[in-house]
Amino acid sequence: MVAFSAIVVLSVLSTASCAPTPRALPTPVSVATAKTYLSELTVAVDSNVPAYARDLFKTWDIISGTCDTRETVLKRDGTNVVTNTACTATSGNWVSPYDGVPTTLASDLDIDHLVPLKEAWLSGARNWTPAQREAFANDLTQPQLVAITDNLNESKGDTDVTGFVPPLASYVCTYIRAWITVKHYYDLTIDAAEKTALTNYIDAC
Known part of the structure; x- marks a missing residue:
């Protein structure tokens, strides 16, 4: 079971117009x-x-200076990202990993x-404290937060792996490994249909 004593904080990020060195998306198991x-x-x-x-x-927590979780992920997942003094990304290049x-x-x-907030709630987060749920919603250490195409995120909604996996076939195994990583780290449950889907996907990886 993961400890939730504090929100994970990244090392200090620059608030200058040039983005800091990008950090890699946490790797699933x-x-x-x-x-x-x-x-x-x-x-x-x-x-x-x-x-x-x-x-x-x-959401979103301030990670450093004026940079919140969203802006931190945008910097991490993009290239040539430029921000203003409010840490808002004004330009950059991104490729949504779910659909390319x-x-x-x-x-x-x-x-x-990646594991939707409602899915987490249904599978155990309803028993957490507010601080624990805040830590989950802003987690930069697990492969839980990913910058993706907004309309794809809207179509995914709160769906688990029985109803949604990335349309880009080459990313499906990464997504499934990340889902299992997050669920295991946070000691969240899975329902029977979800286990069947996860088993089938991971066996095909």
């Missing part, structure tokens, strides 16, 4: 480790009692919670 982790996840029926509400997960779509506009991107 290997296929072999993912299979082990999957076998260790508890299978349980999802529960929405008490009912999920988006504001139960606080490039953009030079930060406004075209959403920060996807």
Whole structure:
């Protein structure tokens, strides 16, 4: 079980107009480790009692200076990212890993919670403290936050792996390994259909 004593904070980021050295997206565990982790996840029926509400997960946290979680991910996932004094990305180059779509506009991107907030709620986060949920929603150490095409993020919604995997086939295994990594790290449950889907995907990797 992960410790939630504090929000993970990145080392100090520059607030100058040039972005700091990009940080790599956290790498999910290997296929072999993912299979082990999957076998260790508890299978349980999802529960929405008490009912999920988006504001139960606080976003975005200030990571350093004026840079919040969103801007930090945009810097990490882009190249040649330039920010203003408010840490807003004014230009850069991004490629959404889920669909391979490039953009030079930060406004075209959403920060996807790979394991959606509602999915986390249904599978155990409803029992966490507000601070624990805030840590999850702003986690930069696990492969949980990814800058992706905004309309793709909207179409994904709160769907788990039974209803959504990235349309870019070459990224599916990475997504599945990341899903298992996050669920295992946070000791979240999986339902029976989700386990079947995860098993099939990871076996095909």
